[in-house]
Amino acid sequence: METCFSISLFPPFYFFFLMGITLAQAQAAIQAAHQKCLDMGVKMNIAIVDAGANLTAFARMDGAWLGSLDISIKKAKTARFFDMPTGDLGQASQPGGPLFNIEVSNGGLITFPGGLPIKDGSGTVIGAIGVSGSTVEDDHAVALAGQQAIEGK
Amino acid sequence: METCFSISLFPPFYFFFLMGITLAQAQAAIQAAHQKCLDMGVKMNIAIVDAGANLTAFARMDGAWLGSLDISIKKAKTARFFDMPTGDLGQASQPGGPLFNIEVSNGGLITFPGGLPIKDGSGTVIGAIGVSGSTVEDDHAVALAGQQAIEGK
Amino acid sequence: METCFSISLFPPFYFFFLMGITLAQAQAAIQAAHQKCLDMGVKMNIAIVDAGANLTAFARMDGAWLGSLDISIKKAKTARFFDMPTGDLGQASQPGGPLFNIEVSNGGLITFPGGLPIKDGSGTVIGAIGVSGSTVEDDHAVALAGQQAIEGK
């Protein structure tokens, strides 16, 4: 394992494949979502994944549900896996629906609201945000705040 | 790996982070739940987790369903993951409900009755109990007996 | 799921296949091992499995290593899986040995000392004990105390 000491001298896209969202963007999304939580008086787990559905940044607020840790990450992954809000997928996964029980795939999907894809200025999905810790309405509202911190610019 | 031989000389909170419920409390909850099983004529798996959802104490009665071993532990974890009775979560995870198929998260949740959070005198959740081995009504009744052995004091 | 309300009227061996060690024996082994820990000034996770390698009783002392929870259960299972002390198996799993890397089987084995089979008066293995939380020598000493609480009678 070796270290490339010259990396700080050149723009990073010369050296590696950028998987969509940057850490700087991911942290900005988390900060915006966190602020929204404080405004709403809720305690959340907030996860950001990149275009490869790999965790890029994460924050769990003090006292947030432990069980929401995994759910927030799965929401973010699910939103990127299918490039749609998690709640949209949940519409199709109900009994009798075309994607019934799709949740058992991919190591576990979460298909209720709280996960949203994040797009760049050209409309390309560069990552996703997943939020869990309260009602699904609250989770969605916080995810929206994080998404807009990137898309709204 | 070394052993701290002086530990018995000092209060334990100087040396480790107490994760909520103590072993003594967990064993008292199991004993109370076990006695309730004997009174009811049922055979159960009884699990206690701490505030970190880590198994703290466990007992499987002779002849209790083998499949209930894992279920009892998952019920206890689920109750602590969301600080609510497992049956409450199951209300919201039904088809068409806001949390449909949440059970695929966290390595597997159990959302029918038999799991209850355990609180201390200030109302803080310090752990949870999970019981499995009979009807969900019986499971819940036994879990309640274990919970009350701690909360009722 | 139904409950057999007549169970308290008859000896349990009329109704189910007893998987070796009883809960009463398992709890006696845990109590003896726990007392040994207090005498030695160590904090341990103590697990007992039955002849089917299913968890029967468990106790985690306050402040014991969290990582030892899983290890204690795996030690007990390993000791019953092969009816030998876990350390004996570790002799054969070293590089170049006949069972190199057997640890990856069965969802993960632990092959260093701290797990011991438990036999009844006829020499039949009825379960096993696994202990983790200190040096392997300490772990083994505590496991021995638990084993002897059953075998020594």
Place this chain on the structure above:
Amino acid sequence: METCFSISLFPPFYFFFLMGITLAQAQAAIQAAHQKCLDMGVKMNIAIVDAGANLTAFARMDGAWLGSLDISIKKAKTARFFDMPTGDLGQASQPGGPLFNIEVSNGGLITFPGGLPIKDGSGTVIGAIGVSGSTVEDDHAVALAGQQAIEGK
């Protein structure tokens, strides 16, 4: 599932069990570790877990190895599971060592350098940091910077 809107009005310890390190501390540790990476010209995954070994904060620098994502989290968990630097555990898990192949436990441990426990002023372990993305020497140096951001205060 309901939200407690009064939470901002009262000290948090009345409402939930604080699992050691706070999010504010975890983010400060990540920031310090991130800065150290920039100084060293390396790209890392940085994970912080609380006293329950649950992920609390995470950051993956642009272009950091994808395979180091899981390793950084496992290093943090391992350091908290046994309250010691991950490299110390690796000394004992070598062939012929007392803890050979302990890595198969707990869903996978990482026992080479880059994970360090984080203590509060009283010496109690309140969480841990795990870093992965370069040589183990670099990983350790960055973990140390994150740990000291909390312990050095």
